[in-house]
Amino acid sequence: MKINHICIAGFKEKINKITKKEIFLKMFGIILSTAIATFLIIVVILYFKTPTITILEPQNDSSVQTTTIMVKGTVNLATTKLLVNNHMVEIKRGKFNYKWFLTEEKNILHLVATNENSNKTIESVLNINRIMTEEEKIALEVQKKAVLEAQEKAEEERKAKELAEQKTWEQSKAGKLCTKYPLWTKEDCENIANRKLWIGMTYDMLVESSGSKPDSAHLSNYGDGTRWQWCWYDYNPSCFYDDNNDGIIDAYN
Template sequence: MEKLKKDQWIIGGVILFAIAMIAFGLIKDKVEKDALDTAEIKFYNFPSNKLIDTNYFVLSGKIDDPSIKLDVELGKLLSYSNGNFKILIERKSEDAEGLLDINLSKGNAIRNIQKKFSVKFNRATKEYLAKLKIQELKKQKVEERAEFNRKVKDFGKKAGKIKTRHPEWSWEDCSNIADNKIWIGMDIEMLVYIRGRDFSRNVSNYGGGNQYQYCWMDYTPSCFYDNDGDGKIESYN
């Protein structure tokens, strides 16, 4: 009998402990959820926010509960310490404003909020941004010219002249055109560049759509065929 009572006390204790743990977990979850629901986030205005270049700036702010974990979407969290955070954001307008998706978490509780930010840059900053933009454009042109010159060394000056007039053509195609090469799949306009516009153009249709024939009678091969109207040579004779 005494052993039975002892076993009942042990089972009862285990049950009470389990109930207490469940209650504690429920209370803990509620406390964490309440903390997220009442969390306040503040964004600082200029000059606390740092410009990176003409396209990006760092948005600074603070959350009132530093125990809450924070992450962002459509931005990059640069630092987060003691509730203070810095987020890298793309600047899409003269000033910077929009909605920031913020993910908060504490324990098992998770909350996603959208926080509006509006950062006004002063006149001096806007003038600085305009100068940066000009500098970036100049740098881009210098880099493009340097790359162009490297390609000219690889493909030749004549190919470079063709590329200048037709930037939509590849360097390989420009090199072939410079050597007066003809190949299946080349654009008709490339052939016109080589031979000129003194040609005859004939259109025929046998029920499957227009087919085109281009002929230069003073050259060999003379005639070229575009069978589906895509502007590319598919055969010649």
């Protein structure tokens, strides 16, 4: 009986050890699974997260007398691409610096941050007023006037060039065709002037392209609709077909 009691006690101790081991393994598995799930959730959140822009200096709507200022700020994601007034700006450890030239009295800086993983973007605007001297204001107005005059001159020259080109084109064979047939496109007129043929051109286009009306025109109807055959004796291809009497060339040989 004593031996049996010892055996039973040893067996119970062994069972307890196994149970404790199983509990430990289960707890470890739960903790590991939770850690992995948490890590994956964080990765997904960061992957699809919208970036943020924080401008540290200068303060928005501030006024300065200098011609340049240094814009400093931070972004929250390592995968952020930053454009400042359409210029790519380098980001180091989430921080960026941008040298801004103030050319106007009222200056606007556009910042666009993009998460390169998800392509989510956010925009920010910084307004800075520059305090100009009277001499600078006069010089700026003179510069603006000169730029405006140059733009107006360039526009006048462009219009004059277009008008001259249009008049020259109107005197060409293609231009005269488009004047005669105003519903034709410029491309159609150019193709016909170059005697090109294509399925889908009209009968009038075919006549103009060949240079004359057909030597023979055959009309037929065998119960399935009216068809036309137009042939030229000294033209290659020589015969053209309209299968449904709509004035459009459907085939030729």
